[in-house]
Amino acid sequence: MSYSDFLSKYSGEIIKAFFTHIELVLLSVGIGVVIAVPLGIMLTRHQAAAKYVLSIVGVIQTIPGLVLLGVMLIFFGIGKPPAIAALSLYAVLPILRNTFTGIMEVDSHYIEAAKGIGMNGKQILFQVELPLAMPTIIGGLRLSTVYIISWATLAGMIGAGGLGDMIWTGLSTYETKFILAGAIPAAILALVANTLIGFIQRALTPRGIRLGR
Amino acid sequence: MIQFRNVNKSYGKKTILDNLTLDIKAGEFVILIGPSGCGKTTTLKTINRLIEPDSGEIFIDGKDITKMDPVKLRRTIGYVIQQIGLFPNMTVEQNIALVPKLLKYTNEEIDEIVHRLLDLVNMPYEENAKKYPSELSGGQQQRIGVLRALAASPPIVLMDEPFGALDPLTRDTLQEEIKKIQKKLGKTIVFVTHDMDEALRLADTIVFMNEGKVLQMASPEEMLQNPADPIIKSFLGKHMNNGNNAANMVASDFMRAKVLTVPKTKKTLECIALMSRRDVSSLIVVEDDDTYLGTVSVDKIKAEGKAGKEISELVTLESMTVNRNSNAQEAFELLIASPTGYVLVLNDDNTVAGLITKTSMAKAMGEALWGEMTQ
Structure with a gap:
């Protein structure tokens, strides 16, 4: 089968897999953000706990993807839910760590000035700490997204679909075309996502800070 | 009027404020000065409760500030720090408008305040309001820092070595400006410095502190004539010989x-x-x-x-x-x-x-x- 025959026969499936892949990535990174950003903020308020929480999350990060997927399989069965659960856990760490360090690195004299002029905790968080930490937080998001795009290919193994499906089919049938049909779109997706979030990072960096650099 | 009554503060074994009792009169330019570690900055920060004393009482206009909500208290007291602390993510205008916004002034009122204050330091609104702090010189930044503290017309302004990081020429100019502004607006300014020149130039009253106590509280002239302690004399040192004609x-x-x-x-x-x-x-x-x-x-x-x-x-x-x-x-x-x-x-x-x-x-x-x- 030539490449053009292959493409005409399977293009529908490739496109479907591509969008399933994006769905998996968006959901997992989305859940990751919802968990990691508030948790990161909380840790800056309870720094004694931060050390433990960050190392626990760091350990989760080191569990091999296949093992974690297997564990999730036990709890959630086959399909998208276990895959999303596992990928979300992976997405948490970079965002969590960057939220935490981003806020901790805000110069203490800004906090002192904010307190001194009578801002309450919430105002300091939303008007000073988060805007100043935003470039770092988005940096974490960027890292997570690119990782998750590649790890999501494993999700095909437990029937979650996505570009991983193509790759696994190719591996089990010794058919290079399937492997490439999964790998190339995944690589492109990672590059595009990286660039796109780079733009978002720039747009969300307060103008006054960009000028200062 | 700010009154300290038997205020104590210590960190571990180190005593910072030692039974401090002090009266600061309304409308005066009061300078807290002394060797490092003498408690001058701590004294300043207890006034807006950035630091809480271990014991003793502090009154502003007869009201015990420990019984007030610290956030509300701070909105009624201007505060300027050495590192300036303008928020880099906000424009000049937004920085100045912060406290009036916290106090829920109307937009028209805030607009009027920003215009009037920028005028006060000869930084025209049109040229400066939309700039970010990083686009201003150090002197201009600290002018805005002072304006931010003045924005909600607080009767008291606290300044913690505000001109310490500026070059001498800019410092001269800002000292003149702040003195003028203080006279014009009738503020009570409590100002921490370790620079005797600055103290002599600006103060109505100098409070000389050492080891958490007030050694002498006097006008600059009186302090020059009758320094109450050898440490004060050494601080005044170079200012005291009357030789030249x-x-x-x-x-x-x-x-x-x-x-x-x-x-x-x-x-x-x-x-x-x-x-x-x-x-x-x-x-x-x-x-x-x-x-x-x-x-x-x-x-x-x-x-x-x-x-x-x-x-x-x-x-x-x-x-x-x-x-x-x-x-x-x-x-x-x-x-x-x-x-x-x-x-x-x-x-x-x-x-x-x-x-x-x-x-x-x-x-x-x-x-x-x-x-x-x-x-």
């Missing part, structure tokens, strides 16, 4: 020798850039052989200058000049009469020797009275 002084004794001159062939745009970088409003223009030609002001260039033209055609002779060996009194009288606020000092060969400003004059007079000053 002002009558024998000549113009060059009063001038600042380092001045910025530009050749008459300089282009208008370069001059504007130079002025904004140096934070000055006019430049001294010299001929090719360095002899004095005249001065050119930023307003004149903006009004009549064309890009790419040399400044020689915009030079005016409105600035007063004096020979360096002229009698000091003559220079003094010229300075008072000068429309530009300064007098140029020329050498015998007509080159520029220096500049007499009100600040350089005050400094020289101070030195004549009290001996060598720093900077």
Whole structure:
């Protein structure tokens, strides 16, 4: 089968897999953000706990993807839910760590000035700490997204679909075309996502800070 | 009026405030000074409860501040810190508007405040309001820092070494400005510094602290005449010998020798850039052989200058000049009469020797009275 025959026969499936892949990535990174950003903020308020929480999350990060997927399989069965659960856990760490360090690195004299002029905790968080930490937080998001795009290919193994499906089919049938049909779109997706979030990072960096650099 | 009654504070074994009792009168410019670790900054920060004392009471206008909500209390007290602390993600306007916004002023009120305050420090709204702190010079930033503290018209303003990080010239200017503003608006200012020059120049009352106690509280004149403790004497040191005789002084004794001159062939745009970088409003223009030609002001260039033209055609002779060996009194009288606020000092060969400003004059007079000053 030539490449053009292959493409005409399977293009529908490739496109479907591509969008399933994006769905998996968006959901997992989305859940990751919802968990990691508030948790990161909380840790800056309870720094004694931060050390433990960050190392626990760091350990989760080191569990091999296949093992974690297997564990999730036990709890959630086959399909998208276990895959999303596992990928979300992976997405948490970079965002969590960057939220935490981003806020901790805000110069203490800004906090002192904010307190001194009578801002309450919430105002300091939303008007000073988060805007100043935003470039770092988005940096974490960027890292997570690119990782998750590649790890999501494993999700095909437990029937979650996505570009991983193509790759696994190719591996089990010794058919290079399937492997490439999964790998190339995944690589492109990672590059595009990286660039796109780079733009978002720039747009969300307060103008006054960009000028200062 | 701010009253400290038996206030104590310690960190571990180290006592910072030792049974401190102190009255600060309303409308006064009060300077807290002393060796490092004497408790001056701690004293300042207990007033807006950034630091809570271990025991004792602090009253503002008779009200015990420990019974007030600290956030509300701070909104009624201006606060300026050394590192300036303007928020880099907000414009000049947004920074100034912060406290009025917290206090829920209307937009019209806030707008009026921002305009009026920028006017107060001669930083026109149109040019400056939308800029970010990183686009301003250090001196301009701290002016905005002061304005932010003044925005909600607090009766009390706390300043923690606000000019410590600025270069000496900018510091001089800001000191003059803050003193003027304090007089004009009738604020109570509590100001921490370790610089005796600054204290003598600004204070109505100097509070000299050491080891958490007040050693002496007096007007600058009284402190100079009767320092209550050897430590104070050593702080005043250089200000205390009355040797020089002002009558024998000549113009060059009063001038600042380092001045910025530009050749008459300089282009208008370069001059504007130079002025904004140096934070000055006019430049001294010299001929090719360095002899004095005249001065050119930023307003004149903006009004009549064309890009790419040399400044020689915009030079005016409105600035007063004096020979360096002229009698000091003559220079003094010229300075008072000068429309530009300064007098140029020329050498015998007509080159520029220096500049007499009100600040350089005050400094020289101070030195004549009290001996060598720093900077």
